[in-house]
Amino acid sequence: MILSPDFTSTAGSVLLVASAVAGLAYLLVALTAQVGNRSRVLLLVGWLAHLVALFVDIAGVGLDHPGTRFGFAPALSATLWLVTSVYLVESRFLPLGGAQRVLAGLGVAVVLLAAAFQGVAHPSASPWAPLHWLLGLASYGLFGAAVLHAALLHRAERVMRLKTLGDDNAGMPLLRLERLTFQFLTAGVCVLTLAIALGWSITTQWHWDHKNLLTVLSWIVFCGLLLGRWVFGWRGRLATRWLYLGAVLLLLAYAGSRFVLEVILHRSFPA
Numbered sequence: 001m002i003l004s005p006d007f008t009s010t011a012g013s014v015l016l017v018a019s020a021v022a023g024l025a026y027l028l029v030a031l032t033a034q035v036g037n038r039s040r041v042l043l044l045v046g047w048l049a050h051l052v053a054l055f056v057d058i059a060g061v062g063l064d065h066p067g068t069r070f071g072f073a074p075a076l077s078a079t080l081w082l083v084t085s086v087y088l089v090e091s092r093f094l095p096l097g098g099a100q101r102v103l104a105g106l107g108v109a110v111v112l113l114a115a116a117f118q119g120v121a122h123p124s125a126s127p128w129a130p131l132h133w134l135l136g137l138a139s140y141g142l143f144g145a146a147v148l149h150a151a152l153l154h155r156a157e158r159v160m161r162l163k164t165l166g167d168d169n170a171g172m173p174l175l176r177l178e179r180l181t182f183q184f185l186t187a188g189v190c191v192l193t194l195a196i197a198l199g200w201s202i203t204t205q206w207h208w209d210h211k212n213l214l215t216v217l218s219w220i221v222f223c224g225l226l227l228g229r230w231v232f233g234w235r236g237r238l239a240t241r242w243l244y245l246g247a248v249l250l251l252l253a254y255a256g257s258r259f260v261l262e263v264i265l266h267r268s269f270p271a
Helices: 010-031 037-058 072-090 097-116 129-162 174-202 210-232 236-264
Strands: 067-070 120-123
Touching: 010 037, 010 097, 037 067, 037 072, 037 097, 067 072, 067 129, 072 097, 072 129, 072 236, 097 129, 129 174, 129 236, 174 210, 174 236, 210 236
Parallel strands: none
Antiparallel strands: 067 120
């Protein structure tokens, strides 16, 4: 069944408070014009509260039976939290200020979305199922980080071409950004490969549904990009287009298909 928000229980109250704190902190960061210590502290507060909300939701706290709770909204929320984690670390070493307000704005949206659509209860049919879901989430986060770096790389290249002065990304090290983009991409492909292999091994009967088909297609696109990079030296717009295509396919694979099933069709299926 699709779980409706229940904020009367202890777990629901914790989820409500954590989501409210995270959403408010993210909103204040998104409205802050300049990046500074104050905005970083607010972002960190939002990040921590976001983590609490994710744990209460995904861990299935308050469920009647052992298991987990998952769906399109928690998947999007966890992905954004992972990308924000990468930003918080890298922003200490690279001038990534231009991404902070965008991430904060997206944070407000996904936190509220996850609070409204808490997902579907999934009993632990296999002891390996949580690892499969964790690997899937990790791959979402890694590809999200690759997309973030690709977007920053594109912006930095545009700034360099236009020779815009005073932009906070004007001094961005392009080669380092490009290297980080492909490092996150490579890590994402490795983790996604493990997630697909594990999902196939623990599934009693494999079905080529929308989720599985789009996931495999995204894996093919990402592998094709890495092969093109290694053999033909792909970079720039060609590489980013392949990356964006693979990311969209992967996003549609789980979050997109589950949104249709859970919200539009009101049906629940195994994760």
